[in-house]
Amino acid sequence: MPRFVTALLDWFDTHARPLPWRQDPTPYHVWLSEILLQQTRIAAVLDAYRRFLKQYPTIEELAQGDDATLMKLWEGLGYYSRARNLKKCARIVAEQGGFPHTAEELQKLPGIGPYTAGAISAIAFNQPAVAVDGNVARVLSRLLGSTLSRDETAEILRPCIPAGKARVFVQAWMELGEIVCLPHGTPHCDQCPLRTHCNALKTNRISEFPAKPSRPARPVIPLTVFHLTSPDGRIALQKRPDKGLLAGLWEYPNCAETLSLEQAKKWLEAKGLVVNSITPEPTTQHLFTHREWQMTNFAGTVSPQLSDFTWVTPEELENRYALPTAFRNSKARSQAHGTTRVTAIHS
Numbered sequence: 001m002p003r004f005v006t007a008l009l010d011w012f013d014t015h016a017r018p019l020p021w022r023q024d025p026t027p028y029h030v031w032l033s034e035i036l037l038q039q040t041r042i043a044a045v046l047d048a049y050r051r052f053l054k055q056y057p058t059i060e061e062l063a064q065g066d067d068a069t070l071m072k073l074w075e076g077l078g079y080y081s082r083a084r085n086l087k088k089c090a091r092i093v094a095e096q097g098g099f100p101h102t103a104e105e106l107q108k109l110p111g112i113g114p115y116t117a118g119a120i121s122a123i124a125f126n127q128p129a130v131a132v133d134g135n136v137a138r139v140l141s142r143l144l145g146s147t148l149s150r151d152e153t154a155e156i157l158r159p160c161i162p163a164g165k166a167r168v169f170v171q172a173w174m175e176l177g178e179i180v181c182l183p184h185g186t187p188h189c190d191q192c193p194l195r196t197h198c199n200a201l202k203t204n205r206i207s208e209f210p211a212k213p214s215r216p217a218r219p220v221i222p223l224t225v226f227h228l229t230s231p232d233g234r235i236a237l238q239k240r241p242d243k244g245l246l247a248g249l250w251e252y253p254n255c256a257e258t259l260s261l262e263q264a265k266k267w268l269e270a271k272g273l274v275v276n277s278i279t280p281e282p283t284t285q286h287l288f289t290h291r292e293w294q295m296t297n298f299a300g301t302v303s304p305q306l307s308d309f310t311w312v313t314p315e316e317l318e319n320r321y322a323l324p325t326a327f328r329n330s331k332a333r334s335q336a337h338g339t340t341r342v343t344a345i346h347s
C-alpha cells in the first residue's frame with residue numbers, strides 16, 4: 001500500500017466531518033445522501049437530508065410516497081430527474097428487499113451511475129470499490145502531477161484499497177477533495193496529509209490541475225413570464241409537460257419569446273383574460289447546464305380565473321406546489337431590487 005494512503009487514512013480518522021449520514025451509514029442513508037449530493041452544495045443537502053428522513057424514515061415509505069410530496073421536498077435542489085429516479089429506485093429496492101452490494105449490480109438501478117454505485121458499495125457495504133468524481137480525480141492528478149481522467153484515477157486507486165477498509169478509503173479521498181485540496185483558488189496544502197508526497201506542490205504546478213475543459217457557449221432562450229393574480233389574491237400556475245426540462249413541475253404562465261408591454265397585454269387577452277393591470281418587472285436570468293433563460297417578467301391582475309391555469313392561494317403555493325428555482329427567482333428577484341443575474345446552475 002503506498003505510504004500516502006496510510007497518511008490519508010490517518011488524517012481522515014481525525015478530521016472527518018460528522019456528517020449525519022456518516023453517523024448511521026445504512027444503505028438507505030448512504031444512497032439518499034449520495035443522490036442529494038450530486039451537483040448540490042452540502043449546506044443545502046444537510047437540510048434536504050433531514051427533511052427527507054423526517055418525511056420518509058425508510059425506503060419503503062419513500063417508495064409508497066406520492067409524487068407531489070416528493071417534488072415539493074425536492075424544490076430548489078435542481079436536476080429534478082434525480083427525484084424521479086429516486087422514487088423509481090426506491091420502488092425496485094423495496095420490492096427486492098434491499099440494495100445489492102456490488103457496484104456492478106448497483107449501477108443497474110435508476111439514477112445510480114459508476115460514482116454513486118462505488119460510493120454505496122464501499123460506504124454502506126465496505127466492498128472493495130472506488131468512487132471517483134471530479135474532486136477525487138483532481139486530488140490524484142495533483143498528487144501524481146499528471147492530468148488523469150476519472151477512469152484512469154479509478155484504475156490507479158483500485159489496487160490501493162486497503163483490505164477491509166474500503167469504507168474509509170473512499171470517504172477519505174472525497175473528504176480531502178472537498179475540504180483541503182480545493183478546486184478553485186488556493187488549496188490548503190499546509191493542512192494536507194499528502195503534502196510531502198505531492199508532485200504538483202513540489203513543482204509549483206497546482207493550478208494546472210485540473211486542466212480547464214473548453215465548454216461550448218450555452219444557447220440563450222428568451223422567456224416572458226407572467227406573475228398573475230386574480231382579484232381575490234389567487235396566483236396563476238401551469239404544469240410543465242411530462243417530458244423534457246423540469247418535466248411535470250409547476251411554473252408561472254409564460255411564452256418562449258420576449259414580449260413588449262403591449263404584446264404581453266395582447267397575449268393575456270388572447271387567452272380570454274381581462275387585464276386589470278400589468279406592470280413590467282426587471283428581467284432575470286437563469287443558467288442551466290446546457291442553456292440559459294433570459295426572462296422578461298410582468299406582474300398583472302387579471303380576471304376571470306380561466307381553467308387554462310391553476311389558481312392557487314399563496315399558502316397552497318408555499319406548501320403544495322413544487323416551483324423550480326428559475327420561476328421562484330423570477331418573482332422574488334424581479335420584485336425585490338431588480339437583480340438581473342441568477343447564477344444557480346440547474347437542469
Ligand code: SF4
Binds near residue numbers: 139181187200201206
Ligand atoms: S499538497 Fe496541496 S495540491 Fe497536493 S494534494 Fe495536498 S492540498 Fe492538493
